[in-house]
Every structure is written in structure tokens, then in C-alpha cells.
Amino acid sequence: MTAKPARFTERPWFSSGPTAKRPGWTPQALSAAPVGRSNRSKITVGRIKEALELTRDILGIPADYQVFMTPASDTGAFEAAMWNLLGLRKVQVVAFENFGQLWADDAVKHLKLDAEVLSAPYGQLPDLSRIDAEADLIFPWNGTTSGVKVPDASFISDSHQGLVMCDATSAAFCMDLPWEKLDVTTFSFQKALGGEAGIGVLILSSKAVERLNTFDPGRAIPKVIRLRKGDAADMTILGGDAINTYSFLVIEDYLDALKWGLREGGLEGLIARCEQNFNYLREWVEATAWIDFVAEKVETRSTTSVCLKFVDPAIVGQPADMQAKLAAKINALLETEGVAYDITGYRAAPPGLRIWCGCTVDADDICALLPWLEWAYAEALNQLELSVA
Known part of the structure; x- marks a missing residue:
């Protein structure tokens, strides 16, 4: 089993709308x-x-x-x-x-x-x-x-x-x-x-x-x-x-x-925050065998609402409702841990995850989330009794 990460996200809001408040908001x-x-x-x-x-x-x-x-x-x-x-x-x-x-x-x-x-x-x-x-x-x-x-x-x-x-x-x-x-x-x-x-x-x-x-x-x-x-x-x-x-x-x-x-530098600063978030997530996706972008071409990948699909052959071969259960289980596990909220894909989209990388999200939280995704995927497979190679 994948070990539960020690580091938690500071701000677990990754919903694609409404999205995270700006850092420091009260x-x-x-x-x-x-x-x-x-x-x-x-x-x-x-x-x-x-x-x-x-x-x-x-x-x-x-x-x-x-x-x-x-x-x-x-x-x-x-x-x-x-x-x-x-x-x-x-x-x-x-x-x-x-x-x-x-x-x-x-x-x-x-x-x-x-x-x-x-x-x-x-x-x-x-x-x-x-x-x-x-x-x-x-x-x-x-x-x-x-x-x-x-x-x-x-x-x-x-x-x-x-x-x-x-x-x-x-x-x-x-x-x-x-x-x-x-x-x-x-x-x-x-x-x-x-x-x-x-x-x-x-x-x-x-x-x-x-x-x-x-x-x-x-x-x-x-x-x-x-x-x-x-x-x-x-x-x-x-x-x-x-x-x-x-x-x-x-x-x-x-x-x-x-x-x-x-204060963050206007549009240029906000775009830079968003692209930094996306790049951390992109590097993880490219290094992870079981997940990929829904967007098929690199130049069309959203840097805000990043939509991901399961690509492990053993999972892709499952019925769509089972894939949706897997996504929901990952989401539930992360919510229970207080690590990430609302990251399941849109109901009409391919079953998978959706992670907001917009400018109000901190890059440190994207980095902290990534090992939790690995843990939640492995734990969800175990709880749903799904086996992969």
C-alpha cells in the first residue's frame, strides 16, 4: 500500500467553481x-x-x-x-x-x-x-x-x-x-x-x-x-x-x-501564478502511468480547469459507472483527510478528476496534493477491490 503522506495542503479548495478564495481571505x-x-x-x-x-x-x-x-x-x-x-x-x-x-x-x-x-x-x-x-x-x-x-x-x-x-x-x-x-x-x-x-x-x-x-x-x-x-x-x-x-x-x-x-502584479502576475500551478500538475501527470489529460493536444490543455482521465488499461476496461465510482472514492478519501475538496470530473465528462489550478490557488498546495493523489488512488483501488498491473 502507498503510505499516507505526512504533509497536508494548507488550503484544500480545488473546486472549478466557485473556486478558492484569494490567499489570506477572511x-x-x-x-x-x-x-x-x-x-x-x-x-x-x-x-x-x-x-x-x-x-x-x-x-x-x-x-x-x-x-x-x-x-x-x-x-x-x-x-x-x-x-x-x-x-x-x-x-x-x-x-x-x-x-x-x-x-x-x-x-x-x-x-x-x-x-x-x-x-x-x-x-x-x-x-x-x-x-x-x-x-x-x-x-x-x-x-x-x-x-x-x-x-x-x-x-x-x-x-x-x-x-x-x-x-x-x-x-x-x-x-x-x-x-x-x-x-x-x-x-x-x-x-x-x-x-x-x-x-x-x-x-x-x-x-x-x-x-x-x-x-x-x-x-x-x-x-x-x-x-x-x-x-x-x-x-x-x-x-x-x-x-x-x-x-x-x-x-x-x-x-x-x-x-x-x-497586489499580485495585475494580469501578468495572475497568469504566472496559474501557469506555475499547472506546470507542477503537468509534470506529475506526465510521470504518472494511471492518469492523463482529457485534452488530447498539448496546446489545447487548459491551465485552469485541468481535467484528467484514467488511462490504466485495467481501469479503462471497467464499465463507466465503475470508473465514476473510482473517481468519487478518490474524492471522498481526500475530503475525509481534509486535503482536497470537489475534484471529481464533470458528470458528463469522461470519468476522472478535475483540479482547479487558477490564480487563487497556491503552488505549494498543488505540490502538497500530488502525493495524496497517489495515496488516494491506491486506497480507492483497494476499497473497491480493483486490481491493476
Whole structure:
């Protein structure tokens, strides 16, 4: 049997969303939140504007792009964009994991658009050479549930005529996004910066704002995701006002995370933390015979939501439900020891593990986790009475 490691992780939070709080976080960070105040008051509107300005500064968002908040996390932000902006042109949806498929289902089944879905199984990207520059394009930058990312934006033409809409929720703050090629970008606080859930961020280029101001999609849009007021974009929302009533504990938490990000060196420092975490995990995977990346190509491996699959032939030969039991047992063993929480793969993905390596995770904890993975795998095999060579 593999010996139980002596060293424990300091912070066992490796969930892929909501993710780990920033190092050193305590509830005291929220003590200045303007709770009990109107969301229209000077202090609360000021908090929203400060958060949006820091978001723009850290991510390097161009000055002519609009940045604002929406209800319902990244899902609400992306739904708002789809319902308000799509229908003028053909739509192409790139679907290589759960959330890309979710946007494809919305486009085809609910909005009933002229839509083409470019799909691929878990671990792969679709043929991106099929992207039509005349179409509105929808794609996730990073597949949170598959561990697959687009390697860069070279598949998007510099003269793309349609809108380019990017779900960047597990990429923002950990990967460099090419704003000049993105017209609609969304993410949530709860992913890369470990914020509390419930609010999304929506970023629109001037081309997207022009579409919003000039195109009537001809469909009823629920108020909670409506981005127009009358015949024009609701510029009070785009200027930082609230589209809905938000929790200012959540916004205070986001501000705290943003200010930590600045102390860590801004976007460059946050990306460096993420890549260091990933590299420690990558080296272990490459040296370990029973596990491998779900992403089949090196250049498409996510550096945040790292998805792993079992590759030991004796395990791969087991039914999928037994492989899922193995992953669940590993997770349970590590939770019991207080070493790692929530590291099973997504339910629709190949059975295996998913370990968040984003910027709020400390590299020392990734290093401390690795021998525990070895121990838990061996212990799980024993408890499930599975034998491997």
C-alpha cells in the first residue's frame, strides 16, 4: 500500500467553481460592504463603478468597450447577450464541452436561430477552419468541463464581419484575451478570482453596442436580461448602474479579489501564478502511468480547469459507472483527510478528476496534493477491490 503522506495542503479548495478564495481571505474582508443601502445610492453605485474600473484596468479592456454587470453569473451574462444581439446573421456555435453545448441548445431549440453547431467530443476541438467570417460566432475560450481551451485566436479573421461572442468564464484573469477580436465577452466572479456567486460581467465592443442600438431581434426579452431601454442601449446600465438589485457583500468580495490581483502584479502576475500551478500538475501527470489529460493536444490543455482521465488499461476496461465510482472514492478519501475538496470530473465528462489550478490557488498546495493523489488512488483501488498491473 502507498503510505499516507505526512504533509497536508494548507488550503484544500480545488473546486472549478466557485473556486478558492484569494490567499489570506477572511470574512473581515467584507466588513466595509454597504449593506442595507439602496442599490441606487451614491455609495453602492460607486462600489459597482469601482469594480468595473478595476476589471477594465487589470484585464486591459479597451477604452471604447462597455463593461457592466448582469444577474445570474456568467450564464445570465451570456444569455443576455444571445437574446438581445442574435438573429441578424447566421450563427455558428463552437461546442466542445457542456457549456458550449448549452449555448448551442439555446441557439437552436429556444431562440430558433439559423445556427450551425461545430461540435467535438470531450478532449478535442472542432475543425476551426470552418469558421465563417460572415456569421456571428459563439465559443468558450476555455472548456471548464473538458479541460480543453482554444490555443489562440488565430482562427478568427481580423476582418470577421459578424459578432464574436466569447464565454471566458474560466479564462478571464488567468489567460490573455485578445480584445481586438472579441465583441462580446462574459465571465463570473466565482471562477478565476474565487468571488461569491450570482453576478456576471458582460463586456461589449463598439460593434456590439452598435448592433444593440440598431437591431430589433423581434422577440420578447425578459426584463432581467434586457439590455435596451426603448430604442437604444440602456446606457445607464452600461455606465455602471445596476440592471437588478445585487448583493453588495458579493460586490465587496469581488473588489477585495481585484485589489489582491493588483497586489499580485495585475494580469501578468495572475497568469504566472496559474501557469506555475499547472506546470507542477503537468509534470506529475506526465510521470504518472494511471492518469492523463482529457485534452488530447498539448496546446489545447487548459491551465485552469485541468481535467484528467484514467488511462490504466485495467481501469479503462471497467464499465463507466465503475470508473465514476473510482473517481468519487478518490474524492471522498481526500475530503475525509481534509486535503482536497470537489475534484471529481464533470458528470458528463469522461470519468476522472478535475483540479482547479487558477490564480487563487497556491503552488505549494498543488505540490502538497500530488502525493495524496497517489495515496488516494491506491486506497480507492483497494476499497473497491480493483486490481491493476
